[in-house]
Amino acid sequence: MTTPLLRLTGINKSFGPIDVLHDISLEVNRGEVLCLLGDNGAGKSTLIKILSGVHKPTSGRMEMDGKSVEFGSPRDASDHGIATVHQFGGTFPLMSIGRSFFVGAEPTRRWGPLTIYDRKRANEIAVTEMRQLGITRIDDGDRLVGGLSGGERQALAIARAVHFGASVLILDEPTAALGVKEAAHVLRIVLQARRKGIAVIFITHNVVHALTVGDHFAVLIRGSKAADFRKGEKSREAITDLMAGGEQMAELEAEIERFSATNDGHAPRDGEHP
Amino acid sequence: MTSQAHDQPAVVATAPPAPHSSMPSIGSLVRRPEVGSLIGMIAVLVFFSIFGGANFMSAGGSASWLNVASELGIIALPVGLLMIAGHLDLSVGSMIPASSMTIAIISGHYDLPIIVGILAALSLGLAVGFISGVLVIRTKVPSFVVTLATLFALAGLTLGLSIILSGSTSVALKSGPVAKLVFGDYLGGKFQVTLFWWIAIVLIVGFILNFSRFGNWILAMGGDAVSARNAGIPTDRVTIALFMSSGLCAAFVGMSQAILYNSAQVAAGQSFIFNSIIAVVIGGVLLTGGYGSVVGIVLGTLTFAIVNQGIFYTGFDANWASLIIGVLLLAAVLMNNTFRTMALTYSPRAKPRARS
Numbered sequence: 001m002t003t004p005l006l007r008l009t010g011i012n013k014s015f016g017p018i019d020v021l022h023d024i025s026l027e028v029n030r031g032e033v034l035c036l037l038g039d040n041g042a043g044k045s046t047l048i049k050i051l052s053g054v055h056k057p058t059s060g061r062m063e064m065d066g067k068s069v070e071f072g073s074p075r076d077a078s079d080h081g082i083a084t085v086h087q088f089g090g091t092f093p094l095m096s097i098g099r100s101f102f103v104g105a106e107p108t109r110r111w112g113p114l115t116i117y118d119r120k121r122a123n124e125i126a127v128t129e130m131r132q133l134g135i136t137r138i139d140d141g142d143r144l145v146g147g148l149s150g151g152e153r154q155a156l157a158i159a160r161a162v163h164f165g166a167s168v169l170i171l172d173e174p175t176a177a178l179g180v181k182e183a184a185h186v187l188r189i190v191l192q193a194r195r196k197g198i199a200v201i202f203i204t205h206n207v208v209h210a211l212t213v214g215d216h217f218a219v220l221i222r223g224s225k226a227a228d229f230r231k232g233e234k235s236r237e238a239i240t241d242l243m244a245g246g247e248q249m250a251e252l253e254a255e256i257e258r259f260s261a262t263n264d265g266h267a268p269r270d271g272e273h274p
Numbered sequence: 275m276t277s278q279a280h281d282q283p284a285v286v287a288t289a290p291p292a293p294h295s296s297m298p299s300i301g302s303l304v305r306r307p308e309v310g311s312l313i314g315m316i317a318v319l320v321f322f323s324i325f326g327g328a329n330f331m332s333a334g335g336s337a338s339w340l341n342v343a344s345e346l347g348i349i350a351l352p353v354g355l356l357m358i359a360g361h362l363d364l365s366v367g368s369m370i371p372a373s374s375m376t377i378a379i380i381s382g383h384y385d386l387p388i389i390v391g392i393l394a395a396l397s398l399g400l401a402v403g404f405i406s407g408v409l410v411i412r413t414k415v416p417s418f419v420v421t422l423a424t425l426f427a428l429a430g431l432t433l434g435l436s437i438i439l440s441g442s443t444s445v446a447l448k449s450g451p452v453a454k455l456v457f458g459d460y461l462g463g464k465f466q467v468t469l470f471w472w473i474a475i476v477l478i479v480g481f482i483l484n485f486s487r488f489g490n491w492i493l494a495m496g497g498d499a500v501s502a503r504n505a506g507i508p509t510d511r512v513t514i515a516l517f518m519s520s521g522l523c524a525a526f527v528g529m530s531q532a533i534l535y536n537s538a539q540v541a542a543g544q545s546f547i548f549n550s551i552i553a554v555v556i557g558g559v560l561l562t563g564g565y566g567s568v569v570g571i572v573l574g575t576l577t578f579a580i581v582n583q584g585i586f587y588t589g590f591d592a593n594w595a596s597l598i599i600g601v602l603l604l605a606a607v608l609m610n611n612t613f614r615t616m617a618l619t620y621s622p623r624a625k626p627r628a629r630s
Contacts, residue, residue, distance in 0.1 A: 078506075117485055
């Protein structure tokens, strides 16, 4: 087995007295999709923020290519090839596609004695990169990002990450706000990124989407890793149960059943509470 | 279904992007953010040409609003850049008299060479802008509040120091012919030389916003400051530079006014605070940042100046000018919103879809 591209060992994170993450260990390989599953508040966001350099872990070890790394800032993480794409993708809705694609890394050309922003090249590259990901509707890099659909914005953000040589792509709930068709397209783009040898960390609470693209799954429950399995090792029902905290769900169901039996399915009147 | 989706080859369109047509279509024109401000400016121009009579469009009449526009425009441009970057600068209102008094006291009261006064006034603008910028990035207090503070602090400082140094709130300034010609003269007896400075600054700011990387950073910062910083933009440096440029331009206007009128007053320039914001907003800049254009700011400035001066050429009572500006501002903002929405929802003509 080769060294994983990104390895987390015993990551803990607490904010003051509150433990948010407890002893998280994960491995992500090149050309693999790791699905990070978990309910709201399970610690997914905190884990992403640690990976993308926003927070520092309280303790634990992060390695890339077997070498220990520490990210002081988001910039630091992206210099290490970690790109994070958030739910709403393009964050500059009123900028043109070309400008938004190259924010902070604008291509320039000489114009007489001056160095100017190369709008034509920026637009061309942005449009071409989006085409590579199957977004064919866009042929004008001067269009505003705000005019793109949710899926297209995701594609733009992913295309940007791929273009700038990301080796780890973190996708934070990329399909959560999308319709069925758009979500399917984004999943296809995820697979394309994977084929390019990028390690993808796919955060979602949609088990179907996760099973479609994932090679490797980790379930977070209240800040701890509750399960870690590979594709095909668990059924969809088992994963859903796990995410919802299985036993609790069963308890709730039993309670509802008991309740229905005693009240003929009606709500209790005041004072009648068992 | 899982394995199936896995092996499915993704359809990749590799066709090159369609060549851009060189002729701008009506659609692409409507998508320009400036269209709203252009319509507004033409409307007020037509209105005052009709009601203002022949005088309004004569050389003298045009000069009266172009002169107002040039002084306002020199300040509105950097203020507009700041607004695109998501900030406000109210301190320009005190910067103008502060810079006027600086040059008048140094070169008028103390009789030092005019160049010393000019440099001191401009340096003061840079310094105040630097302080505002540093305060904004260090304290994270909204720039509205920070520059409101610097507005009052600077006004107090100007008044206090003027009294201590010159014993008066109004100081006379005699500048030589060269300084007069360059900064404060009327060409043909009518047009202020600041007009040429305005044109120069329009070109510089236009270049910065449209053709430099710095311009892209300004737009990105106004769109989302956190993402902009994460993308590697030196947001602190950009913020300070923008505040320094608005301080410099306000100081320039104050300095040139002192040379033009041969004197400086402590209480001048407060009208520029709101007037610059109005001009910028009429010009289609989004108050919350992230959107705007230099052409729009220029059009907004002209619109404001036309209304401000045009009223005197009509038979109406000049007291109504503010009412018109108020209504105009609201109408312009609503129109700009409409055009911005059109720009956002625009989608290219339907094409045969490459994939099902």
